Amino acid sequence: MAMEKIKRRRNMDGEEEVDDLFSRLPEGCISHILSFTSPRDTCRLCAVSRLFHSASECDQIWAGFVQSGCLDIRERFDFSFWLGTLGISSNKELFFRLTYPVLIDYGTMSFSVDKVTGKRCFMLSAVLLRVYSIEPLEFWKWHTFYRSRFPVYLTFWNVCWLDIEGKINTSMLSSKTTYRAYFVFGMTGGCSYDFYHSEISVQLGSFSSNHRSEVCDSVRCWLWDVWHDWVPQRRSDGWMEIVIGDFFVDEAVEGEVLMSLIMAAGDYMETLFVVEGIDIRPLF
Numbered sequence: 001m002a003m004e005k006i007k008r009r010r011n012m013d014g015e016e017e018v019d020d021l022f023s024r025l026p027e028g029c030i031s032h033i034l035s036f037t038s039p040r041d042t043c044r045l046c047a048v049s050r051l052f053h054s055a056s057e058c059d060q061i062w063a064g065f066v067q068s069g070c071l072d073i074r075e076r077f078d079f080s081f082w083l084g085t086l087g088i089s090s091n092k093e094l095f096f097r098l099t100y101p102v103l104i105d106y107g108t109m110s111f112s113v114d115k116v117t118g119k120r121c122f123m124l125s126a127v128l129l130r131v132y133s134i135e136p137l138e139f140w141k142w143h144t145f146y147r148s149r150f151p152v153y154l155t156f157w158n159v160c161w162l163d164i165e166g167k168i169n170t171s172m173l174s175s176k177t178t179y180r181a182y183f184v185f186g187m188t189g190g191c192s193y194d195f196y197h198s199e200i201s202v203q204l205g206s207f208s209s210n211h212r213s214e215v216c217d218s219v220r221c222w223l224w225d226v227w228h229d230w231v232p233q234r235r236s237d238g239w240m241e242i243v244i245g246d247f248f249v250d251e252a253v254e255g256e257v258l259m260s261l262i263m264a265a266g267d268y269m270e271t272l273f274v275v276e277g278i279d280i281r282p283l284f
Contacts, residue, residue: 107151180244
C-alpha cells in the first residue's frame, strides 16, 4: 500500500509546516502529554515544531516536575536558597535552579534534582557520617573551605586507618530508581605512598554489595598501575569520588541504605586526607 501523502500548509508567517495528527491537537493536549515524560524528553520535543515548543513552556508541566522532585522537603531548604529564587518567575526556572545543590537540614546535607530524569539526588556531609580512626583526636580537624558545598568538612593528617559509614532512608529517594553512591574526598601531600586499600560495601535490607578498591589520588593510581572501574575519578567541582555501590529503591519497600568504607594505608603516609561526604545520584 502506498504511503499516505504528507500534507503541508502555510502558517500565519507564510512558512510551510507539515499538517499531521499532532498539529491538529490543542496545545493544552500536547502539554498534558508532555507532563508524562521526563525533563529531558520535554526539552527535546520542544524542537519538533512551534506547537510543541509553545506547549513545553506550559508552567504546569514544570510545576509537576518540581513537585515530584521536592514537594515534601521544601521546608528543609536553607534560607539562602529562597533568597536566590526571588527573581525566578516560572516553575521551569525553578526546576533548573534545583539542578544545582541546595543545602538542607542546617547545612548537613545537600539536595538537587537530576536535570535528565527529574529524580532526587542527595549528598551527606561529613557531619552526618560515622567516622572511626585509630589516630589520636589531635589528627582530626574540622575546617571551612570555599571548595566545599558544606559549612564544614573533616580532615585527617597522616591517618593510617579509617572506618566511614553513612545512612539514608529510601523514603527520601525517588521510587523505582537505581541509585549509585559515591565517596567524595580529597588528598594533598608530597609522599608517593599516598594509597589506601579499601573494603567498600552498600546494604539495603537483604541486599548487599561488596568490593575492594584503592583510594588514592588519580595520578598516583595511574603510577601504581591500578586504573580500573573501582578507582577514584575527578569531579567537575575538583573533588575526587569513588563508587561505593548501586542499589534499587522499590516503591513497596522502605528501609535504610547503609554505605561503608574501611580504609587502611598501603604504606607510610604523609598526606592530608579530606572527607567531603557521600553523594547519592540516580543511574536510571
